[in-house]
Amino acid sequence: MSKTIRWGIVGTGGIAKKFAAGLTVLPDSELVAVASRSRKTADAFGDLFHVTKRYDNYEGLAQDTDVDVVYIATPHSLHKENTLMCLRAGKPVLCEKPFAINAEEATEMIRLARERRLFLMEAMWTRFFPLMVKVREMIASETIGEVRMLMADFGYRSDDLKAWIFNPNFGGGGLLDVGIYPLSLSHLIFGNPNQIKSIPHLGDTGVDEQSAVLLGYKDGRIALIASATRTETPHVAYLLGTKGRIHIHSPWWKPQTLTLSVNGRADEVIQIPFQGNGYNYEAAEVARCLREGRTESGTMSLDETLSIMKTMDAIRAQWNLKYPIES
Numbered sequence: 001m002s003k004t005i006r007w008g009i010v011g012t013g014g015i016a017k018k019f020a021a022g023l024t025v026l027p028d029s030e031l032v033a034v035a036s037r038s039r040k041t042a043d044a045f046g047d048l049f050h051v052t053k054r055y056d057n058y059e060g061l062a063q064d065t066d067v068d069v070v071y072i073a074t075p076h077s078l079h080k081e082n083t084l085m086c087l088r089a090g091k092p093v094l095c096e097k098p099f100a101i102n103a104e105e106a107t108e109m110i111r112l113a114r115e116r117r118l119f120l121m122e123a124m125w126t127r128f129f130p131l132m133v134k135v136r137e138m139i140a141s142e143t144i145g146e147v148r149m150l151m152a153d154f155g156y157r158s159d160d161l162k163a164w165i166f167n168p169n170f171g172g173g174g175l176l177d178v179g180i181y182p183l184s185l186s187h188l189i190f191g192n193p194n195q196i197k198s199i200p201h202l203g204d205t206g207v208d209e210q211s212a213v214l215l216g217y218k219d220g221r222i223a224l225i226a227s228a229t230r231t232e233t234p235h236v237a238y239l240l241g242t243k244g245r246i247h248i249h250s251p252w253w254k255p256q257t258l259t260l261s262v263n264g265r266a267d268e269v270i271q272i273p274f275q276g277n278g279y280n281y282e283a284a285e286v287a288r289c290l291r292e293g294r295t296e297s298g299t300m301s302l303d304e305t306l307s308i309m310k311t312m313d314a315i316r317a318q319w320n321l322k323y324p325i326e327s
């Protein structure tokens, strides 16, 4: 692996642009190639981010020997095929969240990466923020005692019902788009749930426009999570322990401030600003893993990604929400 990690990006939409901007603050990473379905879009993206190699198809980038690792930034329903294509071409992959449409797809992706001994990770960027590292340290050292309850939400209002995020053919709906953030946080803190109760509202396009999910864990620990694509929510997270609580300020999924309340002590506001636009931290983790010859990140392991997909499958089963590609 060269000292500078050379990235290729598949897809040129909203998140691809943010990720490309994030890469610019990393001294040892370089964006060398971009792939789009169209030449025009690839060129526009290339001009914007000074990328020399531009492909009007995804396969060309996967085969490019100048690319060390590929970031997949396409709609959910394409994550599996785009990731498998890159792995088959021998490329390590950072794949956007949700990692796949369901656990079956995720299993196939993980199996191939492990067979080929290639790096693969879900781009759950929230986990890599410096403030989240601090939160994990606090939980491990029991600063708030034993965490008994978690409350977190991620909901925004969109009126663009024609967007693919409302389209079942693309794996649309709030759970896979943004519910995955509080769900991933719950998995991080509590592990696998043993009970799930949920209420969705499925909109006219057939996917969840908002939902509330209650997750039960060993020893009676509970997570309450909410997500929406048609309702703006507060974007806060609370971790409630036996000795106090941690409030991660809005937007908790791009965190830089928390309030620590420990019983019998004055509240403490802790600020840990992030550098760049925040996407640089997950990219730095990938670069570190690649340099160290790792095929998985310990912070976002593939087993955990698969567990999260299984929980989302179980939640959707309660809603009878099956995507057309699943039938």
Ligand SMILES: NC(=O)c1ccc[n+]([C@@H]2O[C@H](COP(=O)([O-])OP(=O)(O)OC[C@H]3O[C@@H](n4cnc5c(N)ncnc54)[C@H](OP(=O)(O)O)[C@@H]3O)[C@@H](O)[C@H]2O)c1
Pocket: 010, 011, 012, 013, 014, 015, 016, 035, 036, 037, 038, 041, 042, 073, 074, 075, 076, 078, 096, 097, 098, 123, 125, 164, 176, 177
């Ligand atoms: N981590 C985060 O903060 C974050 C934020 C937003 C989204 N995401 C995730 O990133 C992925 C992409 O989201 P986005 O918001 O960037 O979407 P977007 O703006 O619609 O971009 C998706 C890109 O995928 C490519 N694509 C290939 N086939 C497509 C098709 N049939 N329809 C539409 N686009 C197609 C297009 O690039 P070309 O035309 O160049 O091929 C398009 O620009 C999603 O899985 C989403 O969950 C993550």
